Amino acid sequence: MFLSRYLEKLTKTPVCFGLEKKSEPALLSELLIGWHPDVAEVLRPRSPSLQMMAKRFSQMLSGNRVDVANNVTRYPRSAAASVPHIVSDHGLTNFLRFLTQPSVSEIQGPKQLISWAEHHGLALVYLHRDLREIANSLTHFIASGKSFLIDIDTVTNAAKVVVDLYAPVLAQQMHQWRAVANDARVLPIAYDGLINHPAKLVRAICKHGNLPIEDEHLIETANDYRSWTFRSSKKTWQQTFSAEQQRQLMVLYKNAAPVIGN
Numbered sequence: 001m002f003l004s005r006y007l008e009k010l011t012k013t014p015v016c017f018g019l020e021k022k023s024e025p026a027l028l029s030e031l032l033i034g035w036h037p038d039v040a041e042v043l044r045p046r047s048p049s050l051q052m053m054a055k056r057f058s059q060m061l062s063g064n065r066v067d068v069a070n071n072v073t074r075y076p077r078s079a080a081a082s083v084p085h086i087v088s089d090h091g092l093t094n095f096l097r098f099l100t101q102p103s104v105s106e107i108q109g110p111k112q113l114i115s116w117a118e119h120h121g122l123a124l125v126y127l128h129r130d131l132r133e134i135a136n137s138l139t140h141f142i143a144s145g146k147s148f149l150i151d152i153d154t155v156t157n158a159a160k161v162v163v164d165l166y167a168p169v170l171a172q173q174m175h176q177w178r179a180v181a182n183d184a185r186v187l188p189i190a191y192d193g194l195i196n197h198p199a200k201l202v203r204a205i206c207k208h209g210n211l212p213i214e215d216e217h218l219i220e221t222a223n224d225y226r227s228w229t230f231r232s233s234k235k236t237w238q239q240t241f242s243a244e245q246q247r248q249l250m251v252l253y254k255n256a257a258p259v260i261g262n
Contacts, residue, residue: 001087003016003088003127003194003205004017004086004088006202007086007202007205007206007211008086008221010206010213010217010218011086011203011206011211011212011213012212013085013086013211013212014064014085014086015063015064015085015086015087015088015118016061016063016064016085016086016088017060017061017085017088017089018061018087018088018089018095019062019087019089019116021058021061021062022057022058022061023058024051024054024058025054027053027054027056027057028050028051029142030053030094030096030097031050031053031096031097031100033100033101033109034050034100034101035050035100036101036102036103036165038160038161038164038165039099039100039150039161041233041240042152042153042154042157042158042160042161043150043151043152043153044145044151044152044153045148046145046151047150047151047152048148048149048150048151050100051098052095053100053149053150054096056148056149057095057096057149058141064085071096086211087117087120087122087208089108089113091107091108091110091113091173092106092107092108092173093105093106093108094106096149098166098169098218099149099150102165102168102169103169104169104172106162106166106169106174107169107172107176109176110126110176110177110179110180110186111179111180111249114180114183114185114186117185118185121206122209123185123187123209123210124185124186124187125186125187125188125189125205125208125209126177126186126187126188126189127169127189127191127194128174128177128188128189128190128191129191129192130191130192130253131167131170131171131174131249131252131253131256132237132249132253133191133237134167134170135163135166135167135170135237135241135249136161136236136237136240136241137242138158138162139155139159139162139168139214139240140155140158140235140240141156142158143155143157144159144160155188155240158240159240159242159245160245161191161249162247163241163245164192164248167248167249167252168252170256171252171253171256172256174256175255175256178256187204187205187208188220189201189204189205194222195222196222197221198218198219198220198222199215199220200219202218202219203215203218237249243248254260
């Protein structure tokens with residue numbers, strides 16, 4: 001989301017989160033199975049309830065919808081479009097259910113997303129990152145108290161559920177994206193490349209998506225825009241995870257294999 005928010009500010013193009021708006025009751029009904037027992041065991045007492053998660057996520061999905069009243073989002077160049085949009089999505093059919101009951105069944109197929117984007121006249125950008133770094137960032141984030149959806153009691157416990165439950169799903173998702181890495185409709189962007197050369201890659205993204213851009217407003221380093229860097233943990237992934245967890249992550253990382261890209 002950090003990239004979408006930056007593009008919104010840079011190009012004055014509103015961002016929608018998620019492919020569609022869902023109401024709080026609809027989201028809550030999809031969470032009736034509750035938490036995975038291994039996650040439930042390590043949640044802080046203050047971690048949001050399922051109902052609060054559904055409420056907060058519904059509010060996020062409602063932002064910048066062109067026709068919220070009729071539960072419809074209109075995108076650029078689609079029928080009756082009135083304003084262009086940037087659409088940011090995790091590539092999962094149900095992000096809340098991924099948090100509560102992580103499963104590979106929640107992965108949205110890349111070919112489906114490409115077709116969806118094409119149907120709505122949108123250009124697709126796939127931002128990818130080293131799986132081990134994703135696991136490290138996610139571990140510290142869900143144990144930091146900063147997430148408005150989940151709060152794990154310790155970094156040690158967060159590391160365990162990330163390696164055992166979340167990372168395998170994310171690895172499979174990355175594996176599936178390998179199949180479309182050479183599709184001309186997809187612009188793959190490496191997170192490290194974006195952080196190291198933001199101006200160059202933001203220009204490429206805007207060109208791919210036909211977004212307006214003024215070079216004088218581009219940041220030259222990630223440090224110029226705090227939301228790009230505050231997620232970086234002070235600890236490396238090797239420092240965060242035990243020797244056995246590092247071994248598990250290495251296996252997942254090799255099977256996922258980095259997607260090509262800038």
